[in-house]
Amino acid sequence: MNDDEVPEEAMRILGGEDWVVWRNRSLLLFDRVPVPCAVCGTDGEILMANPAMAGEWGVTPGQLAGRNVLELFHPSTADQVYRIVEAVRLGRRSRYPVEVRWQSPDGVRRYGELTADTVSDTDSPMWLLVLLRVLGEEPRPRGGGAVDPVPGEAERAAPIEVRILALAAGGHTTAQMARQTGLTADGVNYHLTRLSRRWGVGNRAELVARAYVLGVLAPDVWPPEPI
Structure with a gap:
């Protein structure tokens, strides 16, 4: 977020220097949140991610910028995504959970839930605050179709x-x-x-x-x- 995107009312109340302090503290808090989270555009493009989110991919937060969250985390059903897209189009502000699966760089397939919250003080621009809840890991299939955890x-x-x-x-x-x-x-x-x-x-x-x-x-x- 740059200063041009800051709501005028917030700038008026906080003042220029106070806003900079507030923004820096907010970014520091964002980095320290232990839950994987990211701020995305309404199309799913990641604007910024915290270390916990980047850790799911073994990269730095800056390397996730520009990636699409739905390309990283695969939704279980397309209907869940369409529901979010339609809600954003209509300007609704609510929380939308999406069941997802993904494969981390160490080869482990995980599953969990992405929660997308629409956030904005004005009608435009609108962002999505995406939180990831890791629920578990999927065992890999063996040759006969049965599943068994991979040793090591x-x-x-x-x-x-x-x-x-x-x-x-x-x-x-x-x-x-x-x-x-x-x-x-x-x-x-x-x-x-x-x-x-x-x-x-x-x-x-x-x-x-x-x-x-x-x-x-x-x-x-x-x-x-x-x-």
Whole structure:
């Protein structure tokens, strides 16, 4: 959102400098929300995403800008999408859930629910605030048609996670990792926390050790590198 898109009434009440402070604080809060979320145009094009949403794809938030949310997350039925499109066309302001499925970079197929809220202080422009609720993972089919979880699936790491692990193994601080990956410090911490929970470790040293044990980082190499 730029200053030209700010409602005149908000600018009048807040004043120019106050608006800048308010906007910066809002963006900081947006980055720290642990729930994957994005702001989209009415056509589904992502205008900005938070680290949690980008984490579902192993990229930085900026790399999701310009992508279409419905190309990333596949709706279960087209009727759900048509309902949102029609509501937006008629100017209705409400919440619309959509059942979706997607495949993350580590090969795991997930399913969940996208909730789209129409948000705007004026009739134009109108945006969609999209929230993702991850409900679970789908087991992969075996050759005979039965399904069974893939061994070692939980041990995999997305490319952005592997890069963060290599930097962490090299002794980089959170701020240094953020600069080298293009993430915010909160984005780096989000990925580290997510990996720690996935691998069942309690601190950064254990996380790095686990990465070597699992073969994510190359042994006998300095500076640390992915395999």
